[in-house]
Amino acid sequence: PVPSLDAIRQATARYRALGEALRDGYIHDPTLMCVDAAMIGLPDSLGAMGLHLFHPGLVGIHLPQPVGKRLRGDDARLDWLRPEVLVYEPQVDNSLALVAVEYLVFEKPWLDAGHTAPPKFGNEPFVLMKDDPATARDESHMLEAHYELHLWVHRENPLGVFQEFNPRVTCANYAS
Numbered sequence: 001p002v003p004s005l006d007a008i009r010q011a012t013a014r015y016r017a018l019g020e021a022l023r024d025g026y027i028h029d030p031t032l033m034c035v036d037a038a039m040i041g042l043p044d045s046l047g048a049m050g051l052h053l054f055h056p057g058l059v060g061i062h063l064p065q066p067v068g069k070r071l072r073g074d075d076a077r078l079d080w081l082r083p084e085v086l087v088y089e090p091q092v093d094n095s096l097a098l099v100a101v102e103y104l105v106f107e108k109p110w111l112d113a114g115h116t117a118p119p120k121f122g123n124e125p126f127v128l129m130k131d132d133p134a135t136a137r138d139e140s141h142m143l144e145a146h147y148e149l150h151l152w153v154h155r156e157n158p159l160g161v162f163q164e165f166n167p168r169v170t171c172a173n174y175a176s
Contacts, residue, residue, distance in 0.1 A: 002122045003080050005161065008101060009153040011081040016098045016154070021086050026053040030071060030142045034090055034171035040137050046159070047167035049150065050089045050099055051174065052141070058084040059104055070131075072144040073106045076113040080121070087150065090174040099155035099169055107145040118147050124162050125149075 003011075015021045029052040033039070037046035056063055060075025078084075085102035105119055107128065118126045130145035131138050140146065150164055157166040 005151065005153050008080060008083070008151060012083065012086070012098070012101055012153070015086050018088070018096050021053055024055070025057060026055045026086055028053055031138070033141065034174035035141070036171045037165045040139055041135075042165070045167060046165040048089070048169040048171045049165055050087045050169050050171065051096060052085050052087055052102065054085045054104070055082075058082060059106065060109065070140070070142055070144045072108070074109045076105055076109040076115070078103055078105060078119060083151075085148075089155070089169045090171065092173050094173075094175070097155075099166065100150050100152045101154075102148055102150045104143075104146055104148045106143075107147060110147060119149075121149055121151070121162070127164065 034048065034051045036048035038044045058075065058079070060073035061071055065071055083101035084104040086098060087100040087102055088096035089099045091097055103121065103126065110119065118128060120126065126147035126149040128145065129140045129148055131140045149162060152161050152163070152166055155166060155168055157163055157168065159165070159167065
């Protein structure tokens, strides 16, 4: 059974302190990008996701991986109280504020495990993300095709708790 959003918020509250996330094994995604809607050709009014930190062990990414290739993982499990990705908004003082969690499972191991449909959180299906070679941008952020679902449990999202972007999040303060 899926836990309540409040249970997920409580389970991840300690990651408001970035040092806790780093100590627990979360690392920056390979692109070091703060993702906003405009970056992938969507209206600015949708806002941003933010900066992503992921836990290689929770998605079955075995490091090191070949340089210049998309990261791939082999884990098809989801643990609702240990999200694979933490999403942060850069602040004016260069700190990072935890705004969301993200669940991520690579498409191939998910299908290889016998699943015939995308994973779901309750009735909410995950989004399939893969790069479109016809565009200049990298929609999957250097990851192999994967299913993902954002849960805005640390910053209210007027568009909805499961939406990809949040108009109350910005990358304006990000200095890579």
